[in-house]
Amino acid sequence: MLVDSHCHLDFPDFEGERADLIARAKTAGVELMVTICTHIRKFDQVLAIAEEYPEVYCSVGTHPHNAGTERGIPADEIVQLANHPKVVAIGEAGLDYFYDKAPRDAQAEGLRIHIEAARRTGLPLVIHSRDADDDMAAILREEMGKGAFPALLHCFSSGRELALTGIELGLYVSFSGILTFKRSEEIRDIARELPADRLLVETDAPYLAPQPRRGKRNEPAYTAMTAAVLAETRGVSEEEIARQTTENFFRLFSKVPRQNLQTKAIAS
Template sequence: MSLVDSHCHLDSPGLAERLPEVLARARSAGIDRMVTISTRVRRFETYRRLSEAHPEVLFTVGTHPHQAAEEPDVPADEIVALSRHPRCIGIGEAGLDYHYDYAPRDVQQKVFRTHIAAARESGLPLVIHAREADEDVAEILIEEMARGEFRAVLHCFSSGRRLAEIGVELGLYVSFSGIVTFRNSDEIRAIATAVPRERLLVETDAPYLAPVPHRGRPNEPAFVADTARVLAETVGMTPDDLAGLTTDNFYRLFDKAAAHR
């Protein structure tokens, strides 16, 4: 069984200082591709060097909503220019996070729309962060899709059913993390069963949200196998079939990654 961890943060404390062993465990677990996700455009060189040093690691470029106030005015064309690196396969993560409100909401929304423009211009998929902001995320996605199509994934899905439905209607993919393994996540598992299989992805969001049975430990890409097993059971597939499905889905959405397959 081989899997893709479509979303992790390998530069984060807890992973960066033990990266060789983290990558070795991922390989042993059958994880043959990982995408380390950008949280700040100004850290582009960190992601570039990390990816170039490790063939199994690809990366994105963008500004996380937590950091939107740090990078409120990065233009779409700068993001697009950086995204032309051959190992950069997506835009983001960007979106809205009203749980922490680390950045003013209007700034988050502005930066989110800039990243949508960059995704539209570059043709690369946008990685969307949404937390406790379902209505505004949905409104922006609907408005922006009407202005011109773009591809995207709702990552680490923890929102309500309606946002998943709107995302699917707009052609988006939906990615599930270790949250799907938590005992109190019946609603998330129910949403997963309603997402068309050809739109499903799996991820860790490492070092956050370690799945059962690794709760309390820093998450890492190897653990995506545990999430995949639960997601497979949830949607009525074998783990091998789910691995093949989500891998194919990953390369369909992140088609630039096919050159590194």
């Protein structure tokens, strides 16, 4: 069993096709998916998908690209929305200095508000970080000093130091199709070094399809391709990577009923 810990099933790329892509995911061994919110003001659309499909859970939050337009949404509102049983994470929130689509101070402000919501709910914060390693590490260290919170560095493509800082602070690290790209040897070196009990896999679908699907639309079924490369990178079997990353998922995303894993184990 595998889990796609980060996808965007509300995006128009999947309109009218969600039931089929979920079926394809299950055929590929991907039994659970978390569809990630990028606009709190569009959260209802994300939640509706999670409510419709038993295999799908969701998060609530504002992507750093949207931090300017959704500035000022308080942690209280995020916490309230997170009460729904299908909401299992906060975010994605973070810093993106590559595109800089929102003012950097708005991104940092939004990140800290989401950290507060994660701290108060106990739900994992899904962190987006791109070209912002130093500032991200500084904020994480400062905020963790105010009180621990669970978190995940999603779609990891940053440097080794941020990965190790995350591990030191108790975070998890998730790898996407980027891990499979020919020029991603540095990312594979990081994946090889990190502790097994902190690793997850994801697609970030519809983006970042792994080899050999690179350049095409991504979907949750392709989690299996990334997991296979992670297994090869770490010198373990695909079965072991599936077992470990799924166990890690349930430990971090603790609101997801573990019966999903237990039922599957009994059935097999």
